[in-house]
Amino acid sequence: EAQVTQNPRYLITVTGKKLTVTCSQNMNHEYMSWYRQDPGLGLRQIYYSMNVEVTDKGDVPEGYKVSRKEKRNFPLILESPSPNQTSLYFCASSLRGGAKGYTFGSGTRLTVV
């Protein structure tokens, strides 16, 4: 089944403790992206990647890192999480960066205390 898989689904952590949220897609998509969803703010793009070893900042990149060493994986790294990064995170992919055909993962709910 074609899908975007995120792990974990739920995560509670403490301020300052580094964490990684994994994202993997099995559709051979070139483009991958991370979004955060907050009440009243919709979905905001954190980082995106056009292809392996090519990443760029989205609208809200502060406090996040990403890497794209393989085409299928696009992990989101929080080096020193803070409470304002408590949010619902979504990974998405599309074939070549086209807006049509975006496929989203099921989400990761992160709570930083």
Add this chain to the structure above:
Amino acid sequence: GENVEQHPSTLSVQEGDSAVIKCTYSDSASNYFPWYKQELGKGPQLIIDIRSNVGEKKDQRIAVTLNKTAKHFSLHITETQPEDSAVYFCAASINTGTASKLTFGTGTRLQVTL
């Protein structure tokens, strides 16, 4: 950059009634407008989309209209059913040449009551 506004933030309708969600966008270069449905515990899923060279598109009970001059587009759901209850997001996309940047609205929580 692009800014997408979405109204209302919550919408409650009775089963069988119609629901309309409206969005406006700011950048006249936007040329693709998808709508996503997000059910509880799931990621957004594309339900319908429209390109800037088309004024209206229908798919069974859902339709989208686009007014390029006014820079607004709307989602229409007719004969609503309980399974239509979800959060709906509009989005606008500008093709930058190498990638398309999607800018989302803030979402509308639709509740269909029996």
